[in-house]
Amino acid sequence: MGCSKTFACLFQMPSGGPVPPNATLVFEVEVYSVSKGPRSLESFRDIDLDDDKVLTRDEVTFYFKVEFERDGSKPREDSFYEKMVNDVFQKSDHDRDGLITYKEYNVYEHDEL
Ligand SMILES: [Ca+2]
């Protein structure tokens, strides 16, 4: 499957198991070419609409909708976004409080359990 959405890519990086050394490079190139360069902190700020340093489900959902609609794709059902947002929170909301803090977002690839 294609990994063409910066935010989705960031959260879909494998969190376990061996990753070939060049996988990260390919990933970064792809992210760069798609997003024109925003790094994770910028992405986080893009998503964090009210700038309170945490991401709510609403903010993440909104971000996905904007990203997909910008692509000119057909409108998706809410359940489509809900599934994606659930996946994001499952992977990134480490303390399960329904919010993704910058720390949770940022430590994603370092915080191997
Ligand atoms: Ca926020």
Ligand SMILES: [Ca+2]
């Ligand atoms: Ca949390």
